[in-house]
Amino acid sequence: MFRYLIAKNDKSGSWAHLPIFDSAFRFITLAAALSILILLVMMLAVLIYNAWPSIQRFGLKFLISTTWNPVTSEFGALTTIIGTLVSTALAMLLAVPVALGVAIFLTELSPLALRPIFGVAIELLAAIPSIIYGMWGLFVLAPFMSDYIQPFLGRYLGFLPLFQGPPMGIGMFTAGVVLAIMILPFMASIIRDVFLMTPRVIKESAYGLGATMWEVVRQIVLPYGMRGVIGGLLLGLGRAIGETMAVTFVIGNAHELSLSLFAPGNTIASTLANEFTEASDRIYLSALIELGLVLFLITFVVLGLAEWWLKKSTSGGYKA
């Protein structure tokens, strides 16, 4: 490598030495970095510009109205916003404890020889495209839900309005479950990475003092990694809010609010996936783009918080 450099640089006055190349290189890379910011700003601007007719026509009512009627051109986002929040909340409720358990298992419990294998398996599963979770949800999980899980829940918890109604398989509940399964490996692998950053010496000394595994996790690993864990959970949350395909397949796409989790519903993302190419007139399209804008802003805040927490957890503060 260096012989090559020396050979090249021996020729004094070689073109590569012209200072203009250094400035040009710096400028080109700077332009590339700038393009990320420009794209992000452009995205916001384009979304606002295209949503403008809808923003102007419906104003703030857009966010609190449940009407969604393409025939009369009346559009409100509340059903989809609530659907997004409910499906995400359900997914987090189911996935967070399991993800923490998996991460604890991977860092403290599993046999040493198996850890890399489990770790790689989890990471590979986090890479499987969401449409495949959607396919599986529609053809495998939804029938299973309607045959076994939903009748069971209906029989024993049916006094709650949440679990009433016919067990159709497709609906908010199944969407939440599919989402949970999808974000589980993703969150587990981030939390595992955070757990692995705990200095080994401290863990070993705690074990040496006779602490049990749970005490080590509870009093050393968790406090050390708390920020990172929260960041990882927020990242999973951000992914669940914007997730489209896994949800669209199984949520049923109905613009109705229902207390029952068994009823079909929709989310912002599933509405976009289902209706965007059908939107014929301008105000319909504009309302859909405003939905996209709302989704963008929600995820921007959640992911921003996630980045912030994760950054703080890796740079200073908690280093031993």
Place this chain on the structure above:
Amino acid sequence: MKKKSMLPRRLVNSVALVASSISAFIGIFFLVWILFEILARGFSAINWAFFTELPLPPGEAGGGLANAMLGTVIITVLAMIMGVPLGILAGTYLSEFGHGRFAGVTRFLSGIFGSAPAIVIGIFVYAIIVVPMKSFSGLAGAVSLAILMLPVITRTTEEMLKLVPSGLREAALALGAPYWHMVVQVVYRGARAGMLTGIILAVARVSGETAPLLFTSLNSPYWPSGILRPMPNLTVTIFNYAMSPYDDWQMKAWGASFIIAFSVLVMNIIARFLVHRMEK
């Protein structure tokens, strides 16, 4: 640590042990279940015609998804041509020159950008390319995938370049190499495997994307006929076929899922293998 008697501590510990093992089991159970279904249902849908023939109208037996596979490859390659060089250059800036506030902001925002909902990026590309050009197109699909790829490549490039020891850089500069030459000849070479890993992971990620293609590339039952026209692709085909009432189409959707899952897994394994080799 406060003094406690041993028994309750052991009990709590056992409960935690069991709970965490059960959650690991639950996680693995569902994921094995999914992989099993893809394998079992997908594999039976795959035959020679699946790779070589055009799709047939519903009801007619046979036919394949050759056009969609070709389309997916074209869209992904186009996205790479656009996204990879830009991402590498941006990552180079952050690693080599980015010490200031601007670089911090770019890092922060590209982190957010990297997990932004893909469907919103689809809307954005619809508005800036599909509407002005008055046609859904493979090009628009490729642009949306390139945008998704960009922050991922930028981040991994930055991380991988930072792993190159500064001694190497200093040595090259001390020998009189100009800065840009040092980066291209020394830093890029040192980080080659890592950068390749980042690219493969980014490609693996976008090759399974559906949402941004729904209204950029759309889909078509014919062979790809130019990048300015709607281009067939596997993921939108899965979406359309799975939602259709025809058994034959649903089976083809499983076949397509199998192919996508398989290629994504292979790409990830190759990437991991590269990282492993680099660490040695």
